[in-house]
Amino acid sequence: MLTVIIAFVANAAVAGAKTVAALITGSASMTAEAAHSWADTGNQVFLFIAERKSRRKRDAAHPMGYGREAYVWSMFAAFGLFTAGAVVSVMHGIQELVSPEPAGDFAVAYIVLAGAFVLEGISFAQAFRQTRKAARSLERHTLEQVLIGSDPTLRAVFAEDAAALIGLVIAFAGVGLHQLTGSPVPDAVGSIVVGALLAVIAVVLIDRNRRFLVGQGVTADIEKSIAARVLEHHEIERLTYLHLEFVGPRKLYLVAAVDLKGDRPEHDVAVALRRIERELEDHETVEEAVLTLATPDEPSLGFGREEAAPVAEA
Incomplete structure (x- = not known):
């Protein structure tokens, strides 16, 4: 301003x-x-x-x-x-x-x-x-x-x-x-x-x-940073799908498919996913996060668990 x-x-x-x-x-x-x-x-x-x-x-x-x-x-x-x-x-x-x-x-x-x-x-x-x-x-x-x-x-x-x-x-x-x-x-x-x-x-x-x-996607550095941020959560085993789209200046819409650790009841899984979504949205860059479960046959994306880089000025 x-x-x-x-x-x-x-x-x-x-x-x-x-x-x-x-x-x-x-x-x-x-x-x-x-x-x-x-x-x-x-x-x-x-x-x-x-x-x-x-x-x-x-x-x-x-x-x-x-x-x-x-x-x-x-x-x-x-x-x-x-x-x-x-x-x-x-x-x-x-x-x-x-x-x-x-x-x-x-x-x-x-x-x-x-x-x-x-x-x-x-x-x-x-x-x-x-x-x-x-x-x-x-x-x-x-x-x-x-x-x-x-x-x-x-x-x-x-x-x-x-x-x-x-x-x-x-x-x-x-x-x-x-x-x-x-x-x-x-x-x-x-x-x-x-x-x-x-x-x-x-x-x-x-x-x-x-x-x-019309829906600008993100660059590779931002995608890598957000993927690392998702994988920071200790409950997530792997990430198989990630969609990121700008919905405003420094604001992203995030959709991801993840595999949670362990074998939990459906209710516990739903609660865990919603909690992780809210935690992701606490970051000022993420306007909305939507997580779904990955199927066993889906390959993991090639992102490691390195420390997430700052993306607030994307």
Whole structure:
């Protein structure tokens, strides 16, 4: 939540400054950057809603909880980035190539771009620290966590802030070349390049949210960790089936077939299974656990009883 709030404040301040600079200078790159920042500001509202709604406790209407709300609202944010950021930037760049307008007061653009870089850098640093922390808990690279992690809001803030910093460098180059050459072409091309960058980021975010909405499975490291957690229970002899599916950020639906030790009456077996399910659900990562008995002929899965790795930031 803190990451989203910091990003919102930074983007709102930057968007206002860029808009004023775009009006004063007439720069196409500054206009593209203003559209980008306003799109990011609006997106933070969607991401804030995603955080709030996805944290609601499950009820009778939503037995798996509301975790997937995060992917729905993050999808809206990604579409907003594409339409309000990418499309506007590309269209304005093309318009500037066809009908160029005079530009001036380049010093204003440089000052605003420098200030925006500082603010966007602060927001990106916060997102980077949080992503790196999650990546270390799963022994992943930071960029790998961005791409495959289950938290869509953190992924969106990280990607959008990274795109914002790259876009600022492109805008600075476009404005600088416009001033040096006197030609509006580099400035217009800069606007188009910024738009293309935003389009790529938006498509990647849309695809990741789509995958989680339709039922994203887990990676091998998380599967191994959860299997070890199941086998930690001294009553379980072996594990023959394991199904894991994300139902929200860092929330899993777990179905497993297990073989209990000994030969117990049916009532005792039922009680033991329910108790183990509740113990598994006590972990913040497991939204719901369903255990069933394995048949004798089913082969065991190739998981050992090594200590479970942390999966809270999956």
